Amino acid sequence: MSNKKRIIATTLSLTLLVSTYGSIINSNEATAAPAKSQTVNNNALFKTSDLKPVKLTSTSYLKVNDVQFYHVEGEKNVYFTVTVHNDGNRSLSLMDYWFSVRSNMGNKYPIQLMGLTEKKDNIVPAKSKKTFKIHAKVDSKLNLSDLKLSVIKWDFSMSNGSFERVIGSVTIPKNYSYITPVGKSREIKQGQNTLVISSSNLDLTNVGNHVQASVTVNIKNTSNSAVNLESLKFYLRTNTNRYYTLDSVQAKKSLLPGESAQVKFYSKLPTDLKKATYQLFIAEESGAAPTGTGEGAGTGASKANLPVAYSHLKANDTRGAVTLKGQSYKLLIDNQYIDTKITNMMVDTNSEYHNITISYAMKNIGKSAIKKPKLQFELLTNVGTSYPVQAGEPEGNLLPGVSEEATITASIPASVSLTNMKLAVKRVADENKSNDYLLAQYMVPDTTSITTDSKATYVNKQGTYEVNVGSFERLPWDSKDIINTTITIKNTGKDTQPLPKFAMNAWLSGVKVDSKEIQLLQVDGAIGLKPGESAQFIATSKVSATSKFDNAKVTLSEIINDKPTSTMGNFMIKAVDAELPSYDPASTAYYTLKQPGAEAQMNVLETSLYEGTNTNTIRTLVSYRNTGGRFAKMPQVMAYYYDVANGVQIPAKITLTDKEVTPDGVNLVGITADIPKKYKASDLKILVGQGITEGKYASGTQKADSYVNGALLILGDDQTKVEDYILDPIELRPYTFKFNKVNATEDTNGQSTFNFEYTLSEHNPFEEVLEKRKLLFELEYNGNKFTKSYEVGQDNLKVGEKVPQSFTIDNPAMKGIGQSGFNLRLYEEVNGAKKLLLEHRAYNVK
Numbered sequence: 001m002s003n004k005k006r007i008i009a010t011t012l013s014l015t016l017l018v019s020t021y022g023s024i025i026n027s028n029e030a031t032a033a034p035a036k037s038q039t040v041n042n043n044a045l046f047k048t049s050d051l052k053p054v055k056l057t058s059t060s061y062l063k064v065n066d067v068q069f070y071h072v073e074g075e076k077n078v079y080f081t082v083t084v085h086n087d088g089n090r091s092l093s094l095m096d097y098w099f100s101v102r103s104n105m106g107n108k109y110p111i112q113l114m115g116l117t118e119k120k121d122n123i124v125p126a127k128s129k130k131t132f133k134i135h136a137k138v139d140s141k142l143n144l145s146d147l148k149l150s151v152i153k154w155d156f157s158m159s160n161g162s163f164e165r166v167i168g169s170v171t172i173p174k175n176y177s178y179i180t181p182v183g184k185s186r187e188i189k190q191g192q193n194t195l196v197i198s199s200s201n202l203d204l205t206n207v208g209n210h211v212q213a214s215v216t217v218n219i220k221n222t223s224n225s226a227v228n229l230e231s232l233k234f235y236l237r238t239n240t241n242r243y244y245t246l247d248s249v250q251a252k253k254s255l256l257p258g259e260s261a262q263v264k265f266y267s268k269l270p271t272d273l274k275k276a277t278y279q280l281f282i283a284e285e286s287g288a289a290p291t292g293t294g295e296g297a298g299t300g301a302s303k304a305n306l307p308v309a310y311s312h313l314k315a316n317d318t319r320g321a322v323t324l325k326g327q328s329y330k331l332l333i334d335n336q337y338i339d340t341k342i343t344n345m346m347v348d349t350n351s352e353y354h355n356i357t358i359s360y361a362m363k364n365i366g367k368s369a370i371k372k373p374k375l376q377f378e379l380l381t382n383v384g385t386s387y388p389v390q391a392g393e394p395e396g397n398l399l400p401g402v403s404e405e406a407t408i409t410a411s412i413p414a415s416v417s418l419t420n421m422k423l424a425v426k427r428v429a430d431e432n433k434s435n436d437y438l439l440a441q442y443m444v445p446d447t448t449s450i451t452t453d454s455k456a457t458y459v460n461k462q463g464t465y466e467v468n469v470g471s472f473e474r475l476p477w478d479s480k481d482i483i484n485t486t487i488t489i490k491n492t493g494k495d496t497q498p499l500p501k502f503a504m505n506a507w508l509s510g511v512k513v514d515s516k517e518i519q520l521l522q523v524d525g526a527i528g529l530k531p532g533e534s535a536q537f538i539a540t541s542k543v544s545a546t547s548k549f550d551n552a553k554v555t556l557s558e559i560i561n562d563k564p565t566s567t568m569g570n571f572m573i574k575a576v577d578a579e580l581p582s583y584d585p586a587s588t589a590y591y592t593l594k595q596p597g598a599e600a601q602m603n604v605l606e607t608s609l610y611e612g613t614n615t616n617t618i619r620t621l622v623s624y625r626n627t628g629g630r631f632a633k634m635p636q637v638m639a640y641y642y643d644v645a646n647g648v649q650i651p652a653k654i655t656l657t658d659k660e661v662t663p664d665g666v667n668l669v670g671i672t673a674d675i676p677k678k679y680k681a682s683d684l685k686i687l688v689g690q691g692i693t694e695g696k697y698a699s700g701t702q703k704a705d706s707y708v709n710g711a712l713l714i715l716g717d718d719q720t721k722v723e724d725y726i727l728d729p730i731e732l733r734p735y736t737f738k739f740n741k742v743n744a745t746e747d748t749n750g751q752s753t754f755n756f757e758y759t760l761s762e763h764n765p766f767e768e769v770l771e772k773r774k775l776l777f778e779l780e781y782n783g784n785k786f787t788k789s790y791e792v793g794q795d796n797l798k799v800g801e802k803v804p805q806s807f808t809i810d811n812p813a814m815k816g817i818g819q820s821g822f823n824l825r826l827y828e829e830v831n832g833a834k835k836l837l838l839e840h841r842a843y844n845v846k
Contacts, residue, residue: 045196046184049176054151054168056097059088060124062151064170065131065189067144068178070307071241076142079307080134080149080170086124094122094130098152098164101136105146109136114286114306131189133306145174179279180311185218188282188309190231193223195255199280202236202313204269205321205438208386211269212438215246215280215313216332218262221255228254233305235281236267236313243281244269247435249427252335264332266437280311322422323442331425331439333373336366338398342423342442343405346570348507348553353411354418355507357555358444359567360391360425363403372398374428376436379410379444382420387412389423390512404563407505407555409512418444456569460500460558463493469554469571472578475689475710476640476649480542483508484708485554485573487520487537491529498528501559502568504539509549517541519695521708525596538708540692550575582685582712591711592627593635593690595697599628600635602669602688606733607681607715610833615674617833620686620715621733621771624669626661633660636691636698638707639671641684649687650675655770658700662767668734670771672830686713723838730837732773732828734764735792740802742842744779744809746818752809753818754779759801760792769793776834777807780823784813789829 051064065081078101086092094116101109115132116122124130138147148171155165180186185198200216213236221227230253234246246265255261283305323329328341341361348355356379364370372394378386389410398404408423421444429436458465468488475482485506491497504520506513518541526535539554554571557564583591585604593600603623610617618641626632639652652673661667671686688711690697691704698704723730729738740757747753754777773792778785788807790797796805809817821843827834 044184046180046186048178049173051170051172051176054170056084056092056151056153056167057088060084060086060092062168064149066178067147067172067176068307068310069144072243074140076138076140078136078138078144078147081131082134082149083129083131084124085129086126089126091126092124094124096154098154099134100150100152100164101134101138102148102150103139103142103146104148107139109138111136143174144172144176144178147172178310180309182312182314184311186309186311187222190227190284193221193225193227195227196220196222197282197309197311199311199313201316202278203316203321206271207268207438209271211271211273213244213246213267213269213278214264214437216262216264217280218260219255220260221257224257226254226256230254231285232308233283233285234265235283236269237279237281237310238273238276239278240276242273246280247437249435249437249439261335262332263335266435268434268437278313278315280313282308282310284308321441323440325443325445329440329442330365331362331373334370336364336368336370338370338373339363339365339403340425340440340442342445344567344570345445346553346555347418348509348551348572349414351414353414354416355509355511355553356410356412356418357505357507357553357570358389358408358410358423359555359557360406360408360423361403362398362406364398364400367400369397369399372396372404375406375439376426376428377408378424378426379412380422380424380441381412381416381418383417385416386424399561402561402563405557405567409507456571457492458500458558458566458568460566462500463491463495463497465497465500465568466490466492467556467569469556469569469573472552472573472575473580473708473710474575474578475687475707476545477542477706479545481545481547482706482708483513483541483543483552484710485539485552487539487556488534489529489537490534491531494531496528496530499526499535500568502556503559503564505555505557506539506541507553508543508547509551511549513541513543519692519706521692521695521697522596523594540706540708542706580687580710580712582714584714585716591688591713593637593709595635595690595699597628597630598632598635598699599626601625601627602637602713604686604713604715605668607718608720608828608830608835609681609718610828610830610835612674612831612833614677615833616677616679617672617830618675618679618681618684619670619672619771619830620713622669622671622713623666623766625666626663629663631660631662633658633699634667636693636700636702636704638689638691638704640687641673641675642687642712643679643684644712650684652686656701657768657770659768665767666765668766668769668771674831674833680717681715682717684715686715687711688713718835720835720837722836724840726824726838726840726842728838730826732775732792734762734766734769735773735799736761736763737775737792742824744818744822744842746815750815752811752814753806754788754809755804755806757802757804758797760797760799760803761801762793762799774829775837776827776829778825778827779809779814779817780825781814781817781820784811786811786814 048066054062063083068079070077101111112135148169150166150169152164153167154163156163185196188195198218203214205212236244236246244267246267248263248265252261252263286306328339330337331340343359343361346357377389377391379389380386387410389408391406391408423442423444425440426436426438456467458467470486473484504518518539521538523536552573556568558566558568590601590603605621605623607620637654639654641650641652650673652671655670689707690709691707692698693702693704726739729736738759742756745753776787776789778787786809821841824840824842826838827836
């Protein structure tokens with residue numbers, strides 16, 4: 001026969017499919033509170049019956065500590081744990097002794113010794129003791145009372161040739177029991193150390209296509225030295241002698257003297273075990289091989305699992321394993337408890353899906369910090385269907401007394417009933433394992449009211465606040481769109497209150513926006529709020545330009561110790577409400593920009609179109625006024641020309657400065673873009689917004705990576721009139737240009753020159769003119785043209801009255817222009833495109 005058999009020959013490997021949760025009876029109908037584990041009184045120690053010792057010498061004896069059966073692969077094995085006590089003054093050699101196991105009918109069974117592998121193991125020093133195990137395979141129909149252990153001393157003087165002299169036997173009474181009763185604890189030995197072990201009731205829960213078993217084992221080290229727990233293996237044994245490995249989700253590897261631990265174990269069982277009875281089976285993995293010196297013995301393997309103890313388990317009715325609405329459940333994590341609870345649920349339902357958001361709170365009620373557990377979640381309907389849930393990856397530790405919330409989201413078909421829905425919480429399976437055990441179930445509370453009027457009241461230790469989620473806007477940004485939401489927090493208390501720090505989670509038609517992509521901008525820089533005062537924030541994020549959604553769902557949570565805690569409010573904003581305000585230059589309402597340290601207004605002054613080769617150029621001049629009370633850099637502005645009717649957005653260039661502007665000071669700013677030739681100015685509006693950089697408001701010429709506070713500036717058509725009289729004034733804000741006289745001359749060498757006298761006046765209410773004006777002179781003679789450009793207000797075309805100026809006509813084809821008339825055209829030029837201002841037939845006016 002084989003020298004040794006493994007304790008567990010086979011274990012059932014189960015693959016967890018999409019889970020349907022319930023209890024053994026029917027936990028889908030559960031309405032009771034979660035059942036508490038019934039731990040035993042450690043003082044109620046169970047001890048096996050005392051068996052008669054066998055005297056070896058006048059100063060030594062053998063004592064059987066316990067006897068146990070173990071069934072594996074249809075075989076029945078008996079294990080005797082024996083201790084040899086040597087009270088003499090000399091060493092005792094066990095090589096002089098042997099043992100036999102026989103039935104009452106006289107049948108003899110081959111034995112193996114465990115714990116006496118080396119020759120030195122067979123020596124029991126004076127005044128000491130030695131413990132080892134005797135193992136034998138026996139008839140499957142035998143009871144312990146049908147067996148006896150005989151102690152043999154080798155005696156070579158015997159004439160029967162067997163040399164075996166039986167010096168004593170140990171018989172086992174019929175009432176002998178080695179299984180710890182329910183409600184009792186038990187001492188087990190590990191070498192010279194002692195552990196006291198007790199267990200809770202056994203919880204059995206239907207989980208999809210298997211039954212999950214869970215039991216909590218209490219272990220206390222009553223020794224004077226640390227005990228290594230890694231060699232102990234735990235199994236679940238059924239009344240049909242089937243064994244299932246129990247997995248622990250806590251990594252408790254050792255216990256210090258006097259230290260205790262609660263370790264929760266799990267296993268997955270087939271569903272055909274509903275009527276089984278169960279025992280907790282503890283084995284010890286030993287490095288010692290069994291030794292055989294009797295009949296049928298052979299060479300053992302390098303390791304063996306040795307039975308240590310059995311305990312009866314009482315199976316719980318797990319209809320009470322579902323936590324009721326509004327109640328909390330204690331999870332055992334790293335040998336201490338965390339209090340868990342669903343604090344609220346929101347549902348956003350459209351024609352296809354229920355988009356569900358659940359806040360799951362965890363509070364460390366232990367005395368030390370623990371690493372936040374990795375958990376996975378499923379939503380379970382009342383017909384047993386499960387749906388996966390998304391949750392963030394936990395980071396860092398959960399401190400004692402600190403409560404934190406995880407936000408859980410899921411989308412399930414709109415046709416599915418949400419009545420009696422449950423949230424299942426499981427551990428995350430280790431790599432290449434199926435140990436994703438169910439830890440808890442919660443009845444999901446009724447849907448938390450979502451504030452459609454965008455207001456909610458929030459109360460914390462500092463006071464009472466009104467939270468308002470107001471305007472909602474969607475703005476273009478390259479291939480993406482920017483989504484902005486305005487948040488206002490008002491002190492509704494009677495005393496000055498600090499401004500609470502908060503975080504935001506958002507879902508667009510049920511699709512969660514990554515919280516790392518949401519930036520919060522404080523508009524006014526407030527720290528504390530007096531009664532009735534408010535502080536305003538803008539939450540901004542980016543989505544794909546092709547994203548379509550009907551509404552936005554927003555949850556605000558107060559941050560304490562850098563972590564989101566209490567929910568301040570849940571809000572729903574409809575996408576149709578994302579309408580940008582419009583500002584007509586003829587009205588008294590102006591586009592307003594406000595950020596810490598600066599306030600400004602912008603208003604359209606005029607718009608012009610300039611003809612180009614393939615596209616036209618549009619330029620709008622706007623006034624940009626500092627309406628604050630201090631010198632300040634003006635807010636950075638983003639701009640697009642926007643065909644609202646067709647959704648076409650054209651990026652524009654805006655001229656800004658880093659110079660500070662005085663209070664009530666105004667700059668003249670230009671907004672320019674190349675546009676398709678089909679557009680008139682009135683077909684478009686300017687979409688403007690307040691630039692931000694890395695989550696903060698931008699100023700001056702800073703490069704923005706997003707923008708907020710969008711608005712539309714209404715434009716009128718270009719009202720420029722083409723003059724036909726050479727002496728008519730031409731308006732070029734902030735200048736007025738007028739020819740006084742023009743002529744063309746030729747010298748004796750035939751070189752032609754265009755001469756003109758002009759007046760350029762300036763009416764300039766602006767601190768800085770940030771958009772330059774450029775005039776293009778075009779002369780046409782005999783079908784030939786010559787052009788010359790000037791920047792208005794600069795040296796060659798400076799402000800002055802009756803200023804003479806001239807330029808050489810470097811075109812031989814125009815020889816003779818000074819002797820007859822020519823066509824004079826005056827254009828304004830922008831980025832190579834031009835607009836006609838004046839056209840006149842000149843005859844060399846003197």
